[in-house]
Amino acid sequence: MSAAAIDLQNVEFSWPSGARVLAIPQLTIQPRERVFLHGPSGSGKSTLLGIVGGIFQPQAGHVHVLGTSLTRLSGAARDRFRGEQIGFIFQMFNLIPYLSVLENVLLPLGFSAGRAQRMGGADAPAEAKRLLSSLGLSEAGVSQRRVTDLSVGQQQRVAAARALIGRPPILVADEPTSSLDAQIQADFLRLLMTECMSHGTTLLFVSHDLTMAPKFDRTIRIRDINRAAAPTF
C-alpha cells in the first residue's frame, strides 16, 4: 500500500507558555484526496498546518508526510522538505510586494531545486504563465504587473499559481477565499480544484465557511479530531 499523503499519530503540541493547542490521536489524508478542514478561528488550524509543514515540532506523537517522518528530520531538512513537497496559500498578503507577478510565481523555484527538477526542464516562465492563465489571469501583460496593482481576488490566484508551480504533491490552503466575495470565491475554488485534479495534488483546504464543504471529497471538523480544541463561544 502506498504511503498516506499526511499521517498524524497521537500528536500533541503546546506553546512555550504551556497552553495546549493540539492533541490529535489520528489524522490520515490519502494522496489525491481533497479535504476540507473546518474550524473556527483559534481552534488550532494554523498550528496544525505549521506541524504538517514542518515549521513546528510537536512535543509528542509522529508526523509523516508522503512517507517521510518529519519528527525525525532536522530543522533544515524539514525546511527543505516543505519547500519541495508542499505549496501554501494563505488568507491575505501572500505576495512579496516588490516583485512582479511572474517573479512571485517563480519564487519557490529559487529556493527549492526539487521543485525546479520536477518540472523536467520545462521553461519555468512559460509554466508560470500557463498556471496563471489556467487560474484565470490570462490577460496580456499581467505577469509583468506589480502585485500591488492587482485586486485581492487576482492576488489570491497569483498565490495559488505560486503554490502550484513545480507541482508539489501537497497543497495547503489556509482560508484562501475568506477575503473574496461570493462569485470570485466560487470561481477561485473551481479553478483551484481543476488544477489539483489534473496534477493529482493532495489538497488540504482550511476554512470556517461550511458552504464550500460539499465541493470536497471529505470534510473534517477540527473539533472532532482535536481533543485540546477550546470550546467556541
Added chain:
Amino acid sequence: MHTTLKLALRSLWNRRTTAVLTVSAIAISVALLLSVQLLRTAARESFANTVSGVDLIVGARSGPLNLLLYSVFRVGDATANVSWASYQKIAHHPDVAWTIPISLGDSHRGFRVMGTDASYFEHYRFAGGRALKFSTGAPFADLYDAVLGSDVAKTLGYRVGDAIIVAHGLGNVSFAEHKDKPFRVAGILAPTGTPVDRTVHVSLQAITAIHIDWQTGMQAPEHYRVSAEQARSRDLTPATITAFLVGMRSRVMTFTMQRAINEYRQEPLLAVLPGIALSQLWELVGVADSALAVIAAFVVLAGLLGMLTAILTSLNERRREMAILRSVGARPGHIFSLLVLEAGILALVGVIGGTLLTYCLLFAGRPLLEHQFGIFVQVHALSGWEWSILAAIIASALLLSLLPAFRAYRNTLSDGLQMRV
C-alpha cells in the same frame, strides 16, 4: 544565493529612499576618511619634498628643528650667524661639491627676502630632484636684481622689470625700508609647492649693499649715507650669512663632514641631515593629522551605525515578507543571508560612491590646495593601505549586520508561516 541576491537588490530598491540616504551617509563618511588619508600622504610628501639633494644644512649652533625651520621653511629666526670666513673654509673643502649660502632678515610686504648666489638656481632641488625653473626672466645679473617665487609674483601682481622696495626686518608692515636702493624684478620662478614660492631672492652682495649704511637696525643720518650707485664700488663681501646648504661630492663623506662641522673650533656651528630633521619635524606636526584620521574613522563608524539603525527599523515591517519567503521554501539561513547581503550591498555601494566622491573632490580641490597651502596632491590609484581600509569598512558593515540578521532569523522561527500581528 542567486535568488537571495536578487531579493536583496529588489527589496533595497523597494526601500530606495532609505537605501539612498544610508548609502549617502556611508559614502560621505568614506569620502572624508579617504580624503584625510590622501591629504595626509600628500602633506607628508609635500613636506618631505621641500628640499632634496641637500646633504647637510649648516647654521650657527642652535637646535636642528630651529635650523631646518628658518633655513628651509622660512619660519622663525636664526639666533646667530655664520661668519663668512667659516663659510668659505667649508665651501672650499675638497669633499664639498657645492654650497648655497642663505642670508635672511629682510622682507617685502610679508614675504621673506633671501640673499643667496647663482649656485642656488643651479643646485637647489625639491620634490625628488626637480630643479628650479624660471617661468619668465633670468637669475640676477645686476646687483639690484631680484628673483621672485611664483606666489610672490602672483599675489602682488609683479612682472619682470617692476621695481620693488625691500623692508628692513620681517612682518607685513614695516616702517624701516631700504627705499634708497630699489630692486628690479629680473625673473619669476615656476611654482614648486615649497616655501621657495613665497620667497624674494636677491644676491648676497645686494643684502650687504642695502645694509651698508645701517647700524643696529637704523639707517645712518643723511650725510653719512651711501647711495645705490656708490655702493656698487664698495667691497660687498658679506661679513656673515645666516646658514648654508651643502652638497657633498660623495654621500659617504656626509657623516664625517657633519661631525667635523659640529666640532669646528673657531665658531659654534651645527650641521644637520635634512632627512632626519624633516622626519623629526613631521613627528611633531603629524600628531594633528593622526587625530584627524581618528576622527574620520569615527565618522565612518557613525555612518555604519546609521545603516544598522535603518535595517533594524525596517525589520518589524518586513516580518510578513520574511514569513512569505519561509512559506515558499526559504530556510532561516536564507533570511539570515538576505539581511547580511543587504548590508553588504549598502556598504559596497557606499564605499564605491565615497571613493568616486573623493576623487571628484580631489580633482576639484587640487588648485585650491596648491595655491593656499602649497600642497601638491598627486592623484594616483588607491594604495594597498587604502584598499585595506575600504575592505575593513565593508567587513565592519557585514559584522554589524549580524545583529539584524540574527533578529530576523529569530523572528522567522517564532512567526512560522504566518505573521501574527
